[in-house]
Amino acid sequence: MKKKGIYQFKRSKKESKEYTLSVLTENKAGLLNHITIIFNRRKMNIDSLNVSSTEVKGVSRFTIVVNSSKEKIIKVVNHINKLIDVLAAFLYEEDEIYYQEIALYKLSTKMFLKGDLVEKIIIRKYGAKILKIEEDHIIIQKTGTKVGTQKLYDELEKFGSILEFVRSGRVAVSKSKRKTKNFIKELEKIKSNKLNIK
């Protein structure tokens, strides 16, 4: 269990790579600001951000995707872990999580009706679905990775311009066996609130 422990880097890794941070926090106003300040100070861009409630009442989860060197991101994680209202921040590389993003594409109905868009491209090839059909526009929804939703975007663009496109922040769950509820119970048990000098 990597509670509020120290992440250490074995050798200095300078090359940049995509990391996912999963941060469990108390549900407290202003915390988002607190977390983004830590990135801003280091001139780091957040690629995607999602905040949601968890299976534990009063506990929120921030899922943050950034491109960074390992050395830099570890310092960020250690700094986030230091925030008083943060329960724990976990750092993941791509192969340590299951993750998805959701994208919505708004197309004109006219464009949509051209050719056999629906059948071939949307449903079969990309596993997307139609969320809404209106007289003048339709909404398509696809869940997947950024690469996947981008591919569909590129494909749709070939048929005419997309009216609106939006992609959500990443949501991710780790491959570890950890149960959030138990994890928090363990945290509550740690006797690190007082100095015990024998």
Added chain:
Amino acid sequence: MKKISGSDAIMQVLVKEGVQTIFGYPGGAIMPIYDALYNYSDKLNHILTRHEQGAIHAAQGYSRVSGKVGVCFATSGPGATNLITGLADAQIDSTPLVCITGQVPSHLLGTDAFQESDIIGISMPVTKWNNQITNADKISEIMSKAFYIAASGRPGPVLIDITKDAQFAKIKFTYKKCEKIRSYHPYPILNKDSIKKASDLINNSKKPLILVGQGVLLSNAEKELIQFSEKSGIPMASTLLGLSAISCIHKNYVGFLGMHGNYGPNIKTNEADLLIAIGMRFDDRVTGDTSKYGINAKIIHIEIDQSEINKIIKVDVAINADAKQALINLLPFINKNEYKNWMSEFKKCDEIEFNKIIKKELNHDGKEIKMTEVIHLISEMTDGKSIIVTDVGQHQMIASRYYKFTKPKSNITSGGLGTMGFALPASLGAKLGQPKREVIAIIGDGGIQMTIQELATISQYNIGVKIILLNNNFLGMVRQWQELFFENRYSFTEMKNPDFQKIAEGYGIKNNKVENKSKLKKSIQKLLDYKNAYLLEVVVEKEENVFPMVTSGDSVSNIRLE
């Protein structure tokens, strides 16, 4: 149960938390709190400073000498924003503070109401924690957390913003001190394995060096540090904020680290085969070029704040723990040892530094007084027993180099932020925190003018601080850099100063001015003998330089002696 107002509840919290002194400045949005304070004048001593920056620096000085949490009050808007410099200073120098700011009534939040500022947003990066109280029922919970968070673990400043309606509201109030927050783990569980690994490194090292930081003072580990150093025989050097943790006359003390530190400890950093850093954070003023720092050394880092470990310098063994706890656990594993040759190398360095620098500083034929002479005299005349509060600049470095501290918690200075204007208010706070000790403020002519209004506070409350103004009519430290690195282009560093004696006179503070070397000792004696506040202006050499010096960004090995 009788209901009381939110403001009364705040007073009760302060009393229950053992607060005795508050530094503050009133205004519209904090008036209910001040009104409640009126009834508590027998329990809470409030000091009205002349600026909120003065209030917070005073609270810092108070805390740093006493180890207690410093408390200050300010009103909303400008009152609150005036605290920012002090918050940033306390944050970077790990000083426990609880600052209470008034805020516009909660229904006006976000409307640009008169004197509304988003102090929670503004202070976020410069506080350990902050919170806004809009509902008086939350006072107990939030205030108890505030004190707990400020003082525990690595200490720091906390700001609590309380809306005016919450100050007025009537509540049923009971108070319980906070003892635990599940998301906050101030005292990491000591890893016994790291103790074992560290002791192996220590017992097998040939040229070890201890780097003492403020963490030693903050965890009251002065005694344990001495035991550790005496048993292991390892020499100790100190960072700026670590000064006074060990007596400067201790046989294992080898001096001051960093940019204007002593020659030996800087040079030897790169010859040592083991650096044992205790409660310090490898500030760039200590390390210089980090790629050329501790090049032959393994590094052990004893540090309570996990985010400091491997932040600047990659370490070989991290002991993520309170300094005192770590030292107590380490001691039994340490072999008794001595390092005669290694220690004598430091002595040789001291001789070099003495011959190249100190001798000339102390025995020169020039008519002008040198800052070094002043500090040297004060150090001798007070036996190194005073609390020295310094501002920022050349005088600060000279004081740190030449005052030979013999008592802990005696060096109060703005280290991490380097805040000019810190010393005068911090010294009045320090005197209130340690009324029986001599408190001497050493300030430059630039810095004193940043918070000079606090002479009024000193005067009103008869706070017996001794102020030594080292006047070179220059922003000396910047001038030194202009001389050394900008071809003597003295761009806006020379000052036409006011008549400081008249100013002191105006504030009702006893004063004197000395320009003549032959009168220096006598005038210092007068200042020390005086029972109340005293300002002594010493006119010093205009273009004195502080040496040794590690040029910014250079390696500690390249420390310059001239």
